[in-house]
Amino acid sequence: MSRLPFYLIVAxxxxxxxxxxxxxxxxxxxxxxxxxxxQVWEIEAQVNFIADGGPAKVNMALPSSQEGFRIxxxxxxxxxxxxxxxxxxxxxxxxxxxxxxxGSQQLFYSVQALVAPASRNPKIASPPPRRDIxxxxxxxxxxxxxxxxxWSHSADPFTFARELIGDFTEDRQDENxxxxxxxxxxxxxxVRLLNQAGVPAREVSGLLLDHGRRRQSLTPWIQVFDEQExxxxxxxxxxxxRPDNLxxxxxxxxxxxxxxxxxxxxxxxxxxxxxxxxxxxxRSQLADDTLLNFSIHSLPLEEQALFQxxxxxxxxxxxxxxxxxxxxIKTSGTFMPVLIALAFIQTTLVxxxxxxxxxxxxxxxxxxxxxxxxxLLVARVTAVIITVIAIISVFSVLSYRxxxxxxxxxxxxxxxxxxxxxxxxxxxxEEEGPKQVLIQGGGSLITAVLAYLAxxxxxxxxxxxxxxxxxxxxxxxxxxxxxxxxxRLLELRRFKPVTED
Numbered sequence: 001m002s003r004l005p006f007y008l009i010v011a012x013x014x015x016x017x018x019x020x021x022x023x024x025x026x027x028x029x030x031x032x033x034x035x036x037x038x039q040v041w042e043i044e045a046q047v048n049f050i051a052d053g054g055p056a057k058v059n060m061a062l063p064s065s066q067e068g069f070r071i072x073x074x075x076x077x078x079x080x081x082x083x084x085x086x087x088x089x090x091x092x093x094x095x096x097x098x099x100x101x102x103g104s105q106q107l108f109y110s111v112q113a114l115v116a117p118a119s120r121n122p123k124i125a126s127p128p129p130r131r132d133i134x135x136x137x138x139x140x141x142x143x144x145x146x147x148x149x150x151w152s153h154s155a156d157p158f159t160f161a162r163e164l165i166g167d168f169t170e171d172r173q174d175e176n177x178x179x180x181x182x183x184x185x186x187x188x189x190x191v192r193l194l195n196q197a198g199v200p201a202r203e204v205s206g207l208l209l210d211h212g213r214r215r216q217s218l219t220p221w222i223q224v225f226d227e228q229e230x231x232x233x234x235x236x237x238x239x240x241x242r243p244d245n246l247x248x249x250x251x252x253x254x255x256x257x258x259x260x261x262x263x264x265x266x267x268x269x270x271x272x273x274x275x276x277x278x279x280x281x282x283r284s285q286l287a288d289d290t291l292l293n294f295s296i297h298s299l300p301l302e303e304q305a306l307f308q309x310x311x312x313x314x315x316x317x318x319x320x321x322x323x324x325x326x327x328x329i330k331t332s333g334t335f336m337p338v339l340i341a342l343a344f345i346q347t348t349l350v351x352x353x354x355x356x357x358x359x360x361x362x363x364x365x366x367x368x369x370x371x372x373x374x375x376l377l378v379a380r381v382t383a384v385i386i387t388v389i390a391i392i393s394v395f396s397v398l399s400y401r402x403x404x405x406x407x408x409x410x411x412x413x414x415x416x417x418x419x420x421x422x423x424x425x426x427x428x429x430e431e432e433g434p435k436q437v438l439i440q441g442g443g444s445l446i447t448a449v450l451a452y453l454a455x456x457x458x459x460x461x462x463x464x465x466x467x468x469x470x471x472x473x474x475x476x477x478x479x480x481x482x483x484x485x486x487x488r489l490l491e492l493r494r495f496k497p498v499t500e501d
Contacts, residue, residue, distance in 0.1 A: 006483070013476035020469030029118055034462035037275040039115040040072065041209055041247070046108055047257065049265035051101035056261035058107060061205070061250035062092040069247055070116040077108040091252030101261065113247060126225040127202050127253065130195040139183060142176035147197045157199045157226040158240065164197075165190055165222070165238035187220040187235040200225040202253030204232075209245040211273040218249055218256060218269070309342065311464040314474045316341050316451035321481050323450065328488030329443040332421055332428075337444050339417050341451035349452060353445070355395065356418075360441070362391050363422035364429075371426065385419040 024030050047058060062085070065071050076083055081096040096107055135143050150167055154160035168177050168186065180189055187203050194201035205218040222233045232242045242248075250256045259265040316338035323329045331337055344352035366387050370380055392415065421444075429437050454460060463470055 006479070010476045010479050013472045013479070017469040017472030017474075017476065020472070021467040024467055024469065026118065029116060030466050032463070034458050035277065037277065039273060040276055041069075041113045041115070041271055041273050042110065043113065043207065043209075043247070043269060043271045044108060044110045045267055045269050046106060047265070047267050049105050049259050049262040051103060051105050051262045053100075053102045054261055055099050056097070056101040056105070056259070058096040058260075058262075058265075059086075059258040060094050060096075060109065060267065061252075061254065061256045062094055062109070063111060063113065063207075063247055063249050064092050064122065064251070065119060066248055066251075067119060067121045067242065068115065068117060068244060070114045070119045072112040072114050074109070074111040076110075081107065088252075091250070091254060105262065123228075124230060124251070126200045126227070126230075129198060129200065130192075133192060133196045139180060142179045143193060143196065146176050146180070147193055151197060157224055158231055160197065160199055161194060161201065161222065161224040161231075161233050162238050162240060164193060165233055165235060169236075169238065187222065190222055190235055194222070194224065204248060204253065205250040205256050206232075206242075206246045206248045207269055207271075208243070209247055209271055209273070211271070214268075214270045216269045216271070217267075221246075221248075223251065223253075308461070308465050309345070311468075311471070312345075312455040312461065313338060313342070314471060314478075315455050315460055315464060318474055318478060319451040319454050320447055321478055323443075323447050325481050325484055326488060328490035329447055330440045331444040331447050332424055332440045333417070333444070336417055336421060337447035337451055340444070340448040341455055344448065344452040345456055349449065352452075353449075356445070358395060359388060359391050359418055360422060360425070363388055363418070364426060367422050367426040371430070381419060381423055384422055385415060388415050388419045388422070 025032060045060070047060060049056075049058070058081075062074070063069075063071060076094065078096050080101075081098045084095045084097075086093045086095055094109060146164070146167060150160055150164040153163045166172055167174070168181065168190065173181075184192070191201050191203050201222055201224045204221050204223045206221050207216065207218055210216075220235060222235050224231055224233060231240050232246075233240055257265055257267050317335060320331070320335055320337055324331065324334075340352075340356060343356075346352075347355065363384065367384055370383055375383065425437050425441060428440065
């Protein structure tokens, strides 16, 4: 029979598992190793204004995920106000409203922004061309001459913006530029000139992040479009590009803050930078329900904790397959060592080993007595189960009385599995003697300890919980091991006399 379908299935599982894991790491920035730290900025915006004594409406621009930053969480503090989050033309805004506002008012908005180098800007539509630009004399002539000079020194919209802004710097200003600056502010003037030249541009506001700074204000930037691409320009220097510490707060060319029913409004910003574990920093994105982001993080925390243990079982099963198929270790039951290893995770290794040996030893003694009663199998196994429960109860009470709280964790052992282990070892003792009991019992303990060490490794726990594609990789490896028909390592002892001869 052809083995081609089998190899195709194994290859598909391996490729799919690796692809899903890499996609999760690249697209959602899930770290490969536990303990990685990510930089998070905590920014607070404080809105202050003097209310007129009647209804008030406050509308403020909000930041969105963008190149270099991803918005994690946001909170507001506005007692007595209604709050709504709006989205207009790709721009997010918060709107506070109240029927009665008197005197000084304060509204707070805080946001956590994760530094994410892999994050990209969302697609932004180019603003429509302006057809309503009108200049008064003599500013119309000065504007035309400035545009003509910059246009002759440029090759595309971006270089035109660079040259135009450069002509308004102190070392390159001519009479036309100085005349225009006497009547208009620099940034709105540059945007107006760019639009008159047919180059789509608008003024946006950004926040320069600096750890520990308080009462900071937004800085103006010029956003220039060239078909589907756009670039930021510093209106003071003409330099192109977004600084790494610049967070665009308002990117639609609208007012940052609008207040109706009040006066003397302003918004101040405070910021702090701190590091936190990468897994916690990206948890909000991991919880997003998308087809390719099939994540355990979308479940409630109680179920997440349960799955964190369940997803370790394939690791233990892989260790059992390796030790039984390749090494040749005999165990009492096929996957009993995996369940014992899970119990070791709850009890710690030393406490679990001592508890396991005590329960099995006492259980074998009592099971030896039950064998003289000639009971039926079901009744005998049931009696062993009750005996195991009684043994665990007694050990727990004695441990508590002697102040050994670690002994209380012995209750995590799977009682049914222990009962069947005792029954199987007792039958094996009667049929093949104590040597086979020691071989299989010792093999089970060795396998359980190695499975525990693999399952309790922080890196493995992190990988299995955050990358579900690893389960497909484990499935492919187990299928490949199931196709092995060679000698086991422990069987090679039979050939030792040949080497001696």
